[in-house]
Amino acid sequence: MGALHAGHASLIERAVRECPTVVVSIFVNPLQFDRAEDLARYPRPLDADLALCERLGVDVVFAPAPEAMYPQPPQITVDVGHMADHLCGAFRPGHFAGVATVVVKLLNILQPDVAYFGEKDAQQLAIVRRVVADLNLPVVIASVETVREADGLALSSRNQHLSSEERLLAPLLFRALLTVRDEVERGATDAAGAVARATATIPNDPRVRLEYLELVDPASFQPVERIAGPVIAAGALWVAGTRLIDNIRCDGPRTKY
């Protein structure tokens, strides 16, 4: 969706290392926005994005107009089933159907051998992997680790909406996720308990509101009640008018040597 930051750059750098030809798609997809004001204020600094792509050695930037992608109102969309029942899917109706639909369109238009996605959008990544598997799309999905600021905040195009005061509150989400991971590493098996202890780290401040914090199975993205293997802890935090998401993989109890 453009507004490229160091997280995107790490995707692009890996693609440039691994592939003879690299195409970057930049498209703020109306179909995946559940709130009109979010679509309207989503940043679109195309010139800066093009300059970054050129600097990184990208061969082609595909930045279509909305009318080129949707010449008529879409009748046919991708139904993501139960993969959207939880986490962001539960709070953003239609969002992942919109994401899956535009990803299928972009993959069909560009026909890449490998497509790179960031792990920050963990539910999106899991859904894209399932789209590729269930619809037999001829592409390999590669994922790239989340890039973070020094204080742990995951890079996101939405971070630029934060005032300097709000910016100080933004790492609360990552710290809550670290608390879950600590619990899991210490051998916690009750997901609700671990989540409650993590939630308690979010201060009672009118500027922050935790939308969700859940433990899910890494493949199915269905909620986990009893922790018995690797899980993904994922959360969404509103900081004033900006919604931030993040996630962290919890591999289980740490072996003591």
Added chain:
Amino acid sequence: MGALHAGHASLIERAVRECPTVVVSIFVNPLQFDRAEDLARYPRPLDADLALCERLGVDVVFAPAPEAMYPQPPQITVDVGHMADHLCGAFRPGHFAGVATVVVKLLNILQPDVAYFGEKDAQQLAIVRRVVADLNLPVVIASVETVREADGLALSSRNQHLSSEERLLAPLLFRALLTVRDEVERGATDAAGAVARATATIPNDPRVRLEYLELVDPASFQPVERIAGPVIAAGALWVAGTRLIDNIRCDGPRTKY
């Protein structure tokens, strides 16, 4: 779906004429059957199908097992929106989502340049065309005219379920559709009136039941109330336990010379 007849043969013959390599897919797709008994009794004469394909010069027959096409319960499917609100879609919930999903899978697996579909399944053809347009699938859809018996009955794998007595009733559907076309050629503009006159040609016989007979726009497959251009008349007729479908294009009033 196999059980190949002269209608399929005409699709294959055209593909063989037009393409250097021809692949036929044969797959009785569980996802598109709304009634378990219809799936169970759908004919699967694979040896005869393979022999016909070989005789016609087909290069590859792709006849996967259901477990190969659906190694896990599908989470991701294709949503066909309002294209399934009418005609068969209204009577077979989930049918066209199942068709669209398996067509996308087959196209992604086989990656043909051109895919051939029969005009007998008119709503399916319109939906497949819209799937290709809306999801930007890199394929050309070609359609081939319905092949009919001498008495007008459209060839269908389901015709073999008809007893010889039921077979005599089966052309009633085509005759009703011809009545609609006559009405349109004579300048009728009221769809409901034309449909009523066609419906009246179906005798009051306990062995036959007209499920629907509608006039729709050829592209959108939305119902037409006032006839002002080409329309498709489509119907479904139950003959005893067998459901037959057919359709006919009505181009409008015939010019008198």
